[in-house]
Amino acid sequence: MTSFFSIHHTFFTAMGYSVSYVEFIGTVTGLICIWLAARDHIFTWPVGLINVSCFFILFWQLQLYADMFLQIYFFATGVYGWIFWFRKQPENEPVYALENRQRWLLGGAATVLTAITGFIISRLHTWWPGVFEHPAAYPYTDSLVAVLSVIANILLAKRIWENWLLWVIVDVVATAIYFQKGVKFLGIEYFILLIIAAMGLVKWVKSYQQQSLTAK
DSSP states (O other), X not given: OTGXXXXXXXXXEETTEEEEHHHHHHHHHHHHHHHHHHTTOTTHHHHHHHHXXXXXXXXXXXXXXXXXXXXXXXXXXXXXXXXXXXXXXXXXXXXXXXXXXXXXXXXXXXXXXXXXXXXXXXXXXXXXXXXXXXOOSSHHHHHHHHHHHHHHHHHHHTTBTHHHHHHHHHHHHHHHHHHHTTOHHHHHHHHHHHHHHHHHHHHHHHHHHHHHHHHO
């Protein structure tokens, strides 16, 4: 069973690139998850749990340790989001927005957390060589993706429209990283996620603006 989740266990080959089972399952469920989220569908959360489980295994093998640890957080918030949306019924829940002060605070927090996380991730192979045999790849860039993803996921669960703006940034950076690491199928997924995130941003901003007009 362990070999099934290896990045060397090929499911199919396309244009000379071998796609592993774990990369394929993680990629497909990731696309479905974001597509459902952009449409306010509660199934985004259970599908997301499958997605993050596959990506935890994948990122460990790619030495993208910040992304690997991020999946643990995603799993926990996936359970939270599933319960929150089930109780609130998202189709009846309004879209919210951050205040300017909150945006500045989040920006500052993201910068500091990225620096701290990047420092830790870059040294994991020296602190625990038995677990992390190889140095982290792109520790600070990878940490930026992880930190912004954490913030974006919290905002998504709370139905704050700025979550999609952060997902756009995450998807741009992640697409570049994954193509550099040679996981092209995953890179293509994140490019598609970028498009979906942009669509989600437009949809949620329009919903928020319509709510603001109705409230006046």
